[in-house]
Amino acid sequence: MSDDKPEQSEKTEDPSQKRLEDAHKKGDVVKSQEVTTWFMILGSALIFAFVAPMTSAQIMTSLGDYLGRADLYEVGGPGFNQFVYGATISLLSALLIPMILLALCGIAGNMVQHRMVFSAENLKPKFSKVSPLAGAKRLFSSEALVNFGKGLFKLVVFSTIMVLVVWPDRDRLSTIMTADPVVTLELFQEIGIKIFIATLIAITIVALLDYIYMRHKWWQRQMMTVKEVRDEYKQMEGDPHVKGRIRQIRMERSRKRMMAAVPDATVVVTNPTHFAVALKYDKDMAAPEVLAKGVDAVALRIRGLARDHDIPIVENPPLARALYAGAEVGETIPAEHFKAVAQIIGYVMRLKNRSSWRSGN
Template identity: 35%
Template sequence: MAENENGSEKTEEATPDKLRKSKDKGQVARSKELATASVLIAAALSIFIFGDRLAYELSIMMKRAFTFERADIFSPEQMWHALVDGFSGLGMPMFFILLMLFIISILGSSLLGGMIFSTKAMMPKFSRMSPKAGFKRMFGMQAWVELLKSILKVAVVICGAWAILAATFEHILHLSVSQLPGSAFEALDMLRWMFLLLCLSLLIIVAVDVPYQIYKHSDELKMTKQEVKDEYRNSEGKPEVKQRIRQLQYEMSQRTMMQDVPDADVIVTNPTHYSVALKYDKEGDRPPYVVAKGVDFMALKIREVGRENEIPVMQSPQLCRAVYHTTEIGEDVPEELFIAIAKILAYIYQLEQFRKGKSGRPKALPTEIPVPEGFIYPN
């Protein structure tokens, strides 16, 4: 188990932030075996695709090189033309073979870990010049793993070559009694198949190396519990700072809320612990909604501002608690509470008409307006 300098075990998986930072530094999982196998298999396939054309151009060049007249010997220009003609024919198939190898070499290296351009990875590291670090690399666990992979590669290639030779042994013996040039072409075709099969055998090494490199990279990036906490603290901010920010945000919201209390139509109280200020747009289609709410000191402050602005204050403990616990500031009250609130709004309207001398005194509301069973909250 990997340990840090303080002896704490690195048991936690790397966080997304650490993965991002390691990627910026060019530290990603890489498999040299995958890149090598990709290039070799691409080379074998390119021989299958462009090999016939390449062999044809080579035969023309050899024929031209060994077939010449007496005048060609004494003419430097003729020899130069023969050389140019010979290599110009080889140029096209060689270009496509090299282009295919170039593309596959890039793709093979980036199949695991992706394609990354990092200037940090190119910077010289003086720690690599340390004899102690070099000694650790030579005799460390990674060196033994590389040695084991090399032995496995040799074993796989030897076993693969032995299996291929055993399967084609009779065919090889048959070539010795075949006539030219057919035997030569048959031998070349057999060789390219052997080369392709040997390259494909390296996929066994790739199947072992790729999961190991992924595991090794993940293990190297593991973090201690303290490192995870520190990173979270640095990314999210210190708890005391976040608490102060939340406190300031709460104070700002409270000040804004108190500015809306004078616009309320009624304030419903507990009467001591809770207060909710409600507003109802008589001309609009919106149902009653909460403009302010609070408990304890804030509840008293809402009632105080309401009295200063002559807002009716009604006592209905169950209804007040129901609205407080189910509705946030600016939200419409639940439909289940419409009937209870409508009774209060109707009473306030009748009371206003009575004060204006337009109607008689309304009947006083009970101190406890009933609410649905699912909206009853303890004091």
């Protein structure tokens, strides 16, 4: 067993998000060649069914024009070079759209399996690529056996498809040499479309099974040992950027919970512009509890929430500063502030009772 490559039996932990991201950066992604082949065959079928007739007509027209004036070009003369150049340009321009469609299908075949990746990792020279021992291991590996099975299966299936599709039209194909060229092209297109459809149905099954297999192999390759999980966690915990981000997330979540509790407050004690402390008290509590506190922008938000929910706001700068410095959110206020806070809460209670009495009358 190698020190830097643990045995698969030791990899018992699912890969972390960092492990998956690192694999993607190195170009180690899920990739089934059969899926790409499926898209290429689909693109070829579309080209054969819809683009090929127009492309063939364009090539025949262009070459017909040149061949019709072939006697005007002297072999070896400057005019002959112009003839070859023009015929080549006409041929390439007619094939441009099919080539672009096939390229797009090849890109789509990769994009459906994984997001875009740019990596030079696979371009780096590796001894294992030229090592006879490593080559022998790859040759007799389970993956090579699977690839051999896939190739054999496709050969059998596609041969069967060719026989089943072509055999019913064997009589028509026997007269192809004497048939009109237009009829011949139509026959070829009809049989070709049948072959493409049957092939797509077969390759769909192959591509689906191969993708599942390749994803399973890739996932196994990314799995981690317990030691790797611990080492990665220690590395991330030691990263000051990660620690700072974690601390920031915790503070944001704590602030959200704190702000969500402000509507339950009994009173908000403030220094008019800098401090705000939201307190809650009812007869079942031993002492008032601090629901939220803040300075400057946070204090402004606390006061705004208090106004939105009709919570009394009492200005008492010394008490607000003392509560902010000496009491934590979720805890009861220090005993030395009981009297001052009791007076404020009593005042708030009297205001509520007076408002209730007035509304009742």
